[in-house]
Amino acid sequence: SSSEADEMAAALEAELNDFI
């Protein structure tokens, strides 16, 4: 479901913000 994709995208973005 797209909400799961949204949730995962947010989690990934949080990880990426830590180092990019």
Place this chain on the structure above:
Amino acid sequence: TPSSSNIQLAEKVIQRSLMRRPMTTKDILKKFQTKCPGLSKEQTIEVLQQIMKRLKPERKVMNDKMHFYL
């Protein structure tokens, strides 16, 4: 653990896409899942952040959303 060949393929596909146009994390996630559909949420995020660390994309905000590009 996910097959490394699928992950290498996914990395190439993501790299090519990022060179063509800026993508949001959601775009990147969907692109990855076309090549590695069977991973768990945690694995997907873990592998994708490793790929992004290797690709070291630029980033910019477009339409109020963070985008990555190469």
